[in-house]
């Protein structure tokens with residue numbers, strides 16, 4: 001039987017001090033690998049709706065105190081999967097043909113998804129601003145997925161995302177207490 005996760009979860013909060021510096025993340029993930037895996041196991045035992053409520057609250061708390069402009073780890077190290085509708089949006093913003101977006105910026109990965117040819121993303125600037133922000137791919141808008149419903153479906157993905165996103169790391173680490 002799944003636990004409700006309601007009792008202890010009310011006391012769990014994320015503050016700015018819980019969110020590590022992006023540069024320290026890789027080492028921290030290695031150091032806390034056991035804690036993160038334990039969090040994943042705990043989450044599997046929580047009622048899915050209660051888990052969503054808890055993770056969404058922690059997401060809101062974290063991003064209310066943390067500015068992605070201080071990080072940009074996701075834009076600098078991984079590529080979103082890019083759909084055809086994303087290509088069309090980028091083409092509008094860049095004022096070039098969709099085929100030119102594909103030829104210039106994208107390639108197919110081993111899973112058959114379009115991704116950016118290079119990392120860091122060609123659209124991130126030195127101040128960590130995205131130059132196509134209003135027309136960025138949907139996966140960029142949704143990353144790091146800590147506000148999506150049925151969070152239980154992306155527990156393994158979130159463990160991987162903890163290596164890239166300091167907010168995901170902070171949330172997973174807190175969830176060990178759930």
Ligand code: SF4
Pocket residue numbers: 074075079080121122123124129130131132133136137140
């Ligand atoms: S398109 Fe923008 S938001 Fe997406 S990875 Fe590139 S810089 Fe980041």
Ligand code: SF4
Pocket residue numbers: 067068069071072073074075143144164165166167168
């Ligand atoms: S979503 Fe996460 S990895 Fe991306 S910039 Fe924000 S804090 Fe950094």
